[in-house]
Amino acid sequence: xxxxxxxxxxxxxxxxxxxxxxxxxxFEGRYFILEPGDPEPLVSVVREVDGxxxxxxxxxxxxxxxxxxxxxxxxxxxxxSGGFLYKVRPGSETSVVFGTVSGExxxxxxxxxxxxxxxxxxxxxxFSGQMAGVLIDASGAVQIGAPIPEPLVRWFASA
Numbered sequence: 001x002x003x004x005x006x007x008x009x010x011x012x013x014x015x016x017x018x019x020x021x022x023x024x025x026x027f028e029g030r031y032f033i034l035e036p037g038d039p040e041p042l043v044s045v046v047r048e049v050d051g052x053x054x055x056x057x058x059x060x061x062x063x064x065x066x067x068x069x070x071x072x073x074x075x076x077x078x079x080x081s082g083g084f085l086y087k088v089r090p091g092s093e094t095s096v097v098f099g100t101v102s103g104e105x106x107x108x109x110x111x112x113x114x115x116x117x118x119x120x121x122x123x124x125x126x127f128s129g130q131m132a133g134v135l136i137d138a139s140g141a142v143q144i145g146a147p148i149p150e151p152l153v154r155w156f157a158s159a
Contacts, residue, residue: 015114015115015122015123015124015125015126015127015133016125016126016127017126017127017133023131023132023133023148024110024115024132024133024134025096025108025110025115025117025132025133025134025135025136026132026134026135026136026146026148027086027096027098027135027136027137028085028098028136028137028138029047029048029149030045030046030047030056030086031045031046031047031132031148031152032044032045032088032096033045033046034094034110035059037059037060037090040060040073040090040091040092040094041090041091041094042059042060042090043057043059043060043075043088043090043094044057044058044059045057045077045086045088046152048149048151048152051151052151052155053151053152053155056077057075057077057088060073060075060088060090061075062075062077066078066079066080066085072089073089073090074087074088074089075087075088075089079099083099084099085098085099086098086099092111092112093109093110093111094109094110094111095107095108095109096108096109096110098136100138100139100140101138101139102139102140104140106118106136106140108134108136115133115134117134117136117142118136118140118141118142119142120134120142120144122134122144127145130147130148130153131145131146131147131148132145132146132147132148133145134146
Protein backbone atom coordinates (compact mmCIF):
# COMPACT_ATOMS: atom_id res chain seq x y z
CA UNK A 1 0.00 0.00 0.00
CA UNK A 2 1.33 3.44 -0.90
CA UNK A 3 1.87 5.87 1.94
CA UNK A 4 0.90 9.52 1.70
CA UNK A 5 3.83 11.89 2.23
CA UNK A 6 2.69 15.08 3.89
CA UNK A 7 4.60 18.32 4.40
CA UNK A 8 5.57 19.57 7.89
CA UNK A 9 3.75 22.84 7.09
CA UNK A 10 1.14 23.19 4.40
CA UNK A 11 -1.27 25.87 3.30
CA UNK A 12 -4.75 24.82 2.16
CA UNK A 13 -7.74 27.05 1.64
CA UNK A 14 -5.93 30.11 2.96
CA UNK A 15 -5.26 28.29 6.23
CA UNK A 16 -1.94 27.05 7.57
CA UNK A 17 -1.58 23.49 8.87
CA UNK A 18 1.51 22.94 11.00
CA UNK A 19 2.77 19.59 12.24
CA UNK A 20 3.87 16.25 10.90
CA UNK A 21 0.95 16.13 8.47
CA UNK A 22 -2.06 18.17 7.36
CA UNK A 23 -5.69 17.16 7.01
CA UNK A 24 -7.99 20.06 6.12
CA UNK A 25 -11.22 18.03 6.27
CA UNK A 26 -12.71 15.02 8.10
CA PHE A 27 -16.09 13.28 7.69
CA GLU A 28 -17.47 10.17 9.37
CA GLY A 29 -14.04 8.80 10.31
CA ARG A 30 -12.55 9.67 6.92
CA TYR A 31 -9.64 12.07 6.59
CA PHE A 32 -9.21 14.11 3.40
CA ILE A 33 -5.63 14.89 2.43
CA LEU A 34 -4.82 17.48 -0.22
CA GLU A 35 -1.44 17.56 -1.95
CA PRO A 36 -0.21 19.86 -4.70
CA GLY A 37 -0.60 18.35 -8.15
CA ASP A 38 -0.31 19.33 -11.79
CA PRO A 39 -2.73 20.56 -13.08
CA GLU A 40 -5.08 19.97 -10.12
CA PRO A 41 -4.63 19.12 -6.43
CA LEU A 42 -4.35 15.44 -5.48
CA VAL A 43 -7.01 14.28 -3.04
CA SER A 44 -6.64 11.14 -0.92
CA VAL A 45 -9.21 9.88 1.57
CA VAL A 46 -8.14 7.48 4.31
CA ARG A 47 -9.84 5.93 7.33
CA GLU A 48 -8.59 3.82 10.19
CA VAL A 49 -9.73 0.17 10.18
CA ASP A 50 -8.51 -2.10 12.99
CA GLY A 51 -5.52 0.16 13.65
CA UNK A 52 -4.40 0.35 10.01
CA UNK A 53 -5.04 2.91 7.25
CA UNK A 54 -7.48 2.06 4.49
CA UNK A 55 -7.72 4.32 1.43
CA UNK A 56 -11.01 4.97 -0.35
CA UNK A 57 -9.44 7.53 -2.70
CA UNK A 58 -5.70 7.67 -3.43
CA UNK A 59 -4.39 10.67 -5.37
CA UNK A 60 -7.70 11.30 -7.20
CA UNK A 61 -8.23 7.60 -8.01
CA UNK A 62 -10.95 5.40 -6.47
CA UNK A 63 -9.86 2.43 -4.33
CA UNK A 64 -12.15 -0.50 -3.51
CA UNK A 65 -15.47 -1.67 -4.82
CA UNK A 66 -17.59 1.13 -3.30
CA UNK A 67 -15.73 3.90 -5.16
CA UNK A 68 -16.05 4.93 -8.81
CA UNK A 69 -14.83 7.74 -11.05
CA UNK A 70 -16.63 9.54 -13.86
CA UNK A 71 -15.03 10.68 -17.12
CA UNK A 72 -15.07 14.23 -15.70
CA UNK A 73 -12.86 13.07 -12.77
CA UNK A 74 -15.50 13.07 -10.01
CA UNK A 75 -14.91 10.24 -7.52
CA UNK A 76 -18.05 8.95 -5.76
CA UNK A 77 -17.95 6.68 -2.70
CA UNK A 78 -20.98 4.75 -1.49
CA UNK A 79 -21.88 3.80 2.06
CA UNK A 80 -21.75 0.18 3.21
CA SER A 81 -25.57 0.24 3.18
CA GLY A 82 -25.47 1.03 -0.54
CA GLY A 83 -26.46 4.72 -0.32
CA PHE A 84 -24.45 7.82 -1.23
CA LEU A 85 -21.66 8.75 1.21
CA TYR A 86 -19.54 11.43 -0.51
CA LYS A 87 -18.08 12.63 -3.78
CA VAL A 88 -14.89 14.54 -4.53
CA ARG A 89 -14.20 16.81 -7.49
CA PRO A 90 -10.54 17.91 -7.49
CA GLY A 91 -9.77 21.23 -9.17
CA SER A 92 -8.60 24.76 -8.48
CA GLU A 93 -11.58 24.84 -6.11
CA THR A 94 -11.82 21.32 -4.76
CA SER A 95 -15.43 20.39 -4.08
CA VAL A 96 -16.56 17.67 -1.68
CA VAL A 97 -20.25 16.78 -1.23
CA PHE A 98 -21.33 14.68 1.74
CA GLY A 99 -24.57 12.78 2.27
CA THR A 100 -26.23 13.12 5.68
CA VAL A 101 -28.42 10.74 7.68
CA SER A 102 -31.48 12.84 6.78
CA GLY A 103 -30.67 12.56 3.06
CA GLU A 104 -29.58 16.17 2.64
CA UNK A 105 -26.22 16.98 1.09
CA UNK A 106 -23.49 19.23 2.50
CA UNK A 107 -21.24 21.05 0.04
CA UNK A 108 -17.67 21.88 1.07
CA UNK A 109 -15.31 23.97 -1.05
CA UNK A 110 -11.56 24.31 -0.63
CA UNK A 111 -10.01 27.03 -2.75
CA UNK A 112 -6.62 28.71 -2.58
CA UNK A 113 -8.10 31.35 -0.23
CA UNK A 114 -10.61 29.60 2.04
CA UNK A 115 -12.43 26.52 3.26
CA UNK A 116 -16.25 26.83 3.19
CA UNK A 117 -18.44 24.26 4.94
CA UNK A 118 -21.99 24.44 6.29
CA UNK A 119 -22.16 28.22 6.36
CA UNK A 120 -18.71 28.58 7.96
CA UNK A 121 -15.81 30.18 6.10
CA UNK A 122 -12.26 29.64 7.34
CA UNK A 123 -9.54 32.03 6.17
CA UNK A 124 -6.09 32.78 7.57
CA UNK A 125 -6.25 30.31 10.46
CA UNK A 126 -3.40 28.24 11.82
CA PHE A 127 -3.91 24.62 12.89
CA SER A 128 -1.02 23.25 14.95
CA GLY A 129 -0.44 19.65 15.90
CA GLN A 130 -2.29 16.61 14.72
CA MET A 131 -5.71 17.94 13.86
CA ALA A 132 -8.15 18.06 10.99
CA GLY A 133 -9.24 21.59 10.14
CA VAL A 134 -12.98 21.01 9.63
CA LEU A 135 -15.01 18.03 10.87
CA ILE A 136 -18.46 17.28 9.44
CA ASP A 137 -20.65 14.63 11.03
CA ALA A 138 -23.51 12.60 9.55
CA SER A 139 -26.12 15.03 10.90
CA GLY A 140 -24.50 17.92 9.00
CA ALA A 141 -22.99 19.62 12.04
CA VAL A 142 -19.66 21.37 11.41
CA GLN A 143 -16.84 21.52 13.97
CA ILE A 144 -13.40 23.10 13.76
CA GLY A 145 -10.12 21.55 14.93
CA ALA A 146 -10.89 17.85 15.31
CA PRO A 147 -8.19 15.42 16.54
CA ILE A 148 -6.99 12.62 14.28
CA PRO A 149 -7.12 9.04 15.69
CA GLU A 150 -3.87 7.83 17.24
CA PRO A 151 -3.37 4.87 14.82
CA LEU A 152 -3.43 7.30 11.87
CA VAL A 153 -1.16 9.76 13.70
CA ARG A 154 1.41 6.99 14.19
CA TRP A 155 1.07 5.82 10.59
CA PHE A 156 1.45 9.31 9.11
CA ALA A 157 4.35 10.20 11.42
CA SER A 158 6.26 7.13 10.26
CA ALA A 159 5.49 7.70 6.55
